[in-house]
Structures are given as structure tokens and as C-alpha cells.
Amino acid sequence: MNGLLSLGGVLTLLLVAGVILGLLDRKGFSLRWLLIAALLVAINDLLLTRAYGLAPDLIGGDWNWQGKLFALAATLAVAASPAFGWSATGLTLAQRPGSLKAALPVVLIYCAFFAALALAFPSQAATPEEVAFQLTLPGLEEEPFYRGLLLLALDRAFAGRRRFLGVEWGWGAVLSCLLFGLAHAFGFHKGGFSFDPLTMALTAGPAFIAVWLKLRTGSLLLPVLLHNFGNAISLVA
Secondary structure (H helix, E strand, C coil): CHHHHHHHHHHHHHHHHHHHHHHHCHHHECHHHHHHHHHHHHHHHHHHCHHHHCCCCCCCCCCCHHHHHHHHHHHHHHHCCCCCCHHHHCCCCCCCCCHHHHHHHHHHHHHHHHHHHHHHCCCCCCCHHHHHHHCCHHHHHHHHHHHHHHHHHHHHHECCCEEECCEEECHHHHHHHHHHHHHHHEEEECCEEEECHHHHHHHHHHHHHHHHHHHHHCCCHHHHHHHHHHHHHHHHC
16 A cells, blocks of 8 residues: 555656646647656556565565566566667667767766765675675666656657757656656655655766766666666675
């Protein structure tokens, strides 16, 4: 029940904010694509939580291997459909010409920041399963969804663009980052909604970097690698 209420809260925030933004630019707004984005969020949450615990855990372990793998499979299936497509979603190893030169300083700053955090706030000894999980599935599942499918759907919902730091930003990019932060910082517990500003900052902030890298390079390769680096560096430092 808590999971459903958390999802309901997130979808309400998305739809209310989306409609308000759409009213500000009606010509560039597609309600259909906003609803598709909301549906994608709901499906992703359903799979990640094993239908909120109703489905059996066939894989086991201390980490959510099954939820992540099922959510990833669904993302790949939708990305393969004609309405999305591998290239438009960013599921390609090809990088736009000249983009790696521009991306390299950002990559180095990102890695240095998370390495500094790992040294300043060392974590407890990790199990081999935790290290294996953090080195693989968080980035492999979350980047294709949030910086791939969801970003593409929301970009189609809001057509307006502003060029900044060499890429074209839209409300879709902003909303996808905020939704990523909310997935970690927002929930329903003990009869009420909760929100952690620090968690929001530490997740939504790097999400903007991941979006920039995806928009600049046209690929999710660097976002996936950096995501898993940020998750795992504290465990292996």
C-alpha cells in the first residue's frame, strides 16, 4: 500500500506540474506524451517492486536483482518499438562526432567529486553481492529508463527548447531529473508522505549531468558508466 501511495504522489506531482507547464506553452505541449510518460513511470515502479511484493522473488539475494532485471527488460522492449527506437532512446555505443572531447572534462569532474565523497565518508565493508550489484544494475536499469525512455517521452510532451552548455534543454529534461530525484527522496511511510532534501540534491543533481552527457553524445554509454562508478566507488575505495 505504501508503494502505491508513493507512486500516486509522484504521478500526481508529474501530471500537475506537466499540465501547468503545458498551459504556458500550449502550442508545444502534447498531453498524450505526458500521459505516456506517466504510464512508463507506473510500469517501471510496478516491475521494480515486484508488483509491490505480490510477485515471488525467483532470484533471491539481498539486493533487488529481479526487480531491476524485469524493469530493464521492459525498458528494452519499449525502446525497441517503432514509437521510440534504439537510437532515439540513446541505446547506442556510437558517440556524436566531437562530443567526447567536450564530455571528458565533465566526466573527470564527476569522477573526482564522487571519489572525494567516498574518501570523506567511507562506507562499511561491502559484500561481494553488493559490489556486483552496484557495479552493474543501477546504471544499466536506471539510465536507459530515466535518460532514455522517460526523457524521450517528456521531450515529446514539451517541444520548447533553450540552448545551454552546448545542448538543447527542454522541460522534459528538467522533469526527468526531478522524477529521478523523487524516486529516491520521496515516499509514503507511517501514514504520511516524506521528502529528504539532501537525497533529492544528491540524486537529481548528478541526473542533470547524465542528461547533459546523453544529449551531448547521443548515447547512454557514459551515463551508465558514471552512474555505476558513483554508486560503487565508496564500496571499493
